Amino acid sequence: MALLLYRLGKFSYRHRWLVISLWLALLVAVGGSAAAFHGTLSNNFQIPGTETQRIADKLKQELPSASGGSATIVFEAPDGGFTDQSRAAVSDALKKLQALPEVRGTVDPFATQAQVDQAGKAITDGEQQLAAGQAQLDAARTQLEAGKAQLAAAEQQLTAAGAPAALVEAQLGQQKAALAAGQAKLDAGTQELEANKTKLELGKRQAQAASAIRFVSEDNKAAVAQVQFNTSINGLAPTVRKQVQEIAHQTSSAGVTAFASKEITEDISALFGTAEVVGIAVAALVLILMLGTLVAAGLPLLMAIIGVGVGVGITFALSGLFDMSSISPMLALMLGLAVGIDYSLFIVNRHRTQLLAGMDPEESVARANGTSGNAVVFAGLTVIIALAALVVPGLPFLTVMGLAAAGTVAVAVLVAITLTPAMLSLIGRRIISKRAWAKAEAHNAEPGHEAADDAIDRERSTRGWGGLVTKHPWVALVAGILLLGTLALPATQLQLALPDGGSEPVESEAYQAYDLTARSFGEGVTGPIVAVGEFPANLDEAQAQKLQYDIADRLRDVDNVVAAVPVALSEDRRTAVFQVIPKEGPASASTVRVVSELRGLNGGIKADYDVAMGLTGQTAGNVDVSTKLGDALPPYLAIVVGLSLILLLLVFRSIVVPLLATGGFLLSLSAAFGAVVAVYQWGWLGNIFDVANPGAVLSFLPIILIGVLFGLAMDYQVFIASGMREAYMHGSSAKEAVRVGFRHAAAVVTAAAIIMVSVFSGFIFSHLTMVRPLGFAMAFGVLFDAFVVRMTIVPAVMYLLGSKSWWLPRWLDRILPDVDVEGAKLNRGKAVPASAELVH
Secondary structure, three states, X not given: OHHHHHHHHHHHHHOHHHXXXXXXXXXXXXXXXXXXXXXXXXXXXXXXXOHHHHHHHHHHHHOHHHOOOEEEEEEEOOOOXXXXXXXXXXXXXXHHHHOOOOEEEEEXXXXXXXXXXXXXXXXXXXXXXHXXXXXXXXXXXXXXXXXXXXXXXXXXXXXXXXXXXXXXXXXHHHHHHHHHHHHHHHXXXXXXXXXXXXXXXXXXXXXXXXXXXXXXXXXXXXXXXXXXEOOOHHHOOHHXXXXXXXXXXXXXXXXXXXXXXXXXXXXXXXXXXXXXXXXXXXXXXXXXXXXXXXXXXXXXXXXXXXXXXXXXXXXXXXXXXXXXXXXXXXXXHHHHHHHHHHHHXXXXXXXXXXXXXXXXXXXXXXXXXXXXHHHHHHHHHHHHHHHHHHHOOOOHHHHHHHHHHHHHHHHHHHHHHHHHHHHHHHHHHHHOOHHHHHHHHHHXXXXXXXXXXXXXXXXXXXXXXXXXXXXXXXXXXXXXXXXXXXXXXXXXXXXXXXXOHHHOOOOOHHHHHHHHHHHHHOHHHHOOEEEEEEOOOOOOXXXXXXXXXXXXXXXXXXXXXXXXXXXXXXXXXXXXXXXXXXXXXXXXXXXXXXXXXXXXXXXXXXXXXXXXXXXXXXXHXXXXXXXXXXXXXXXXXXXXXXXXXXXXHXXXXXXXXXXXXXXXXXXXXXXXXXXXXXXXXXOOOHHHHOOOOOOOEEOOHHHHHHHHHHHXXXXXXXXXXXXXXXXXXXXXXXXXXXXXXXXXHHHHHHHHXXXXXXHHHHHHHOOOOOOHHHHHHHHHHHHHXXXXXXXXXXXXXXXXXXXXXXXXXXXXXXXXXXXXXXXXXXXXXXXXXXXXXXXX
């Protein structure tokens, strides 16, 4: 591999314009394809095969009016409450919304609340009418009974007097007919009264079911309206979202403030915000400080931008073919920028070191590509393996996310080993400052400087952080483990969910809608659960209605359920829809338990009523996604760690180094999880990180963090340990090789880690709140892994183990292919310039 990359570096150096032209042509082609073929991004995290998705598909087929996405708009009145004028303004806005082609219907909160309020009066009136009717029937029955008694007495007298039957019938027939008619009328009245009683009882049950749900707050200062769309929420174009908000905000002319919910306000059309730009600016500053010239600092940035342009461009071009979540290109962007800068920096740094040591520029570029480029390829492979393995859990949105990010990292690797050498050829001597050139040339002219440099290099390796760690390895090891172990403690309380409006920034419209709804109507209204029942065939209207309320009563008996209301019934009375309002919000632990307990009722409801039940809707779907992701974590972790252990075994030809790398990763991963729980779930330092409403952690954060952090951790392991192995292979003792290798790699790994942390930190304050905890987890995960694990724990352990660090069974050594990550084959027959200190 080293020889292949060496030759590729020479080719790129000699044919720089060809390589540059090919990359520019590819960038233009990808950009054009992305502009022409891109689709609409969404945040649809449904998983085929789950109950939620199955019931949603059934509902769409059998009851289309109840399918499609829905969202809410909350209207807030001034201190005096709603007036006739402000109510009219809200109703007018809802009528305008209903006129939009994308809107199926709206629910006017004032009209609906009036119906609910009037239901009590209607029931009272009905009870009075029933009582009056019952009194009339009782009087008629008494009168009829008296008539029957008189008739029986008359008939008895005539019979006793010996009157023939014909005479009796002739005298009493008319009275008998009148009594029979009265009886028939009484029976009909009784039947009608019973029907009205049944109807009134259903009305009472309906009122009882709806009594816990309000559409206008009790203080008359807030009203919540529902908007139902023809398509799913995720399928709404940004223009439609904006149009809905503009119409809703027209109520401001009447003094009413409108807040649209997160489903409407969520804008996922833009990838970059101010915070991301600040993160890249910090990365640029680190590059300038390290490399000393704007040209040298700008090259890794340019390489990263081109890599991201091609990688993310391809992702966008394919978004028209696949259902792609908004976080897919964001993850690709984050990783593409971070690894793109780092990978190019490793090669540029090696080239600069060799140039300052007096190597020919072309040979230097080729060798940098064959050594540092070789490490870049294997480091990139670990990241690609970890991301591509997101296919394994079988979750569609996660598959697309992982492949998009893996593809962008692959592009970053290709850019680093092809375009970077070509650009170094074009830049020439300007990659190093004039002052540094003068100092290096004077130094190289000194006789015997190579031996002196080697001695100085070994002496300096005993100083600095690497020297301190190797002088006190046990202290460094124990302190590092205790620090990460302490930070990891909160991770034991990790709770997972998908974000709701409460996770949005405080100043955002989505958060204000969530907050106003929660304060005025209860948190559960922000995330209702949809229950769907499949009724038996051939039910009449009364039977179906009674069955609806029987089922609603069972649903309402579940703990932490505030209300359960029948909301729709199909024409054939086979499919019924219920809305269940939990006590707390959709991301709360109690709501997760409510979903589980509601599903636990299915068997009993089926046995008692012959009704098959199922749950759907955003809240139930979020619970399903979180459960599936939690179940997928162990096999995913096993696959990623297993494949990467094999790769590291090939790279380092050691048993200990891959195991040490993996153990260190588990420590930094646990610490990152702990930090995420402390900040985003418990709210620690919430003011600093803009966490206004702490709650459950993003459900797919753990699986993504495992993949990304493992890949990046192995990056730093490769660059730190390959320097140690290189020194060991070139004659240093095992303990000395730890110090020398650490000294050679420490500066560039430190800069690379700071750059990566800076890029990820920019996403902590992203305009997409779903990305924020992910950026935080990656930034702090890299911080812990690079500085505590790779630059403290790893050198301490390897120094303690000495030559045992490189132990490998002979039989395994014979069968493993030699990938030559340290570029030893390049040094056969050629002098290797000593590593030089970078000077500006």
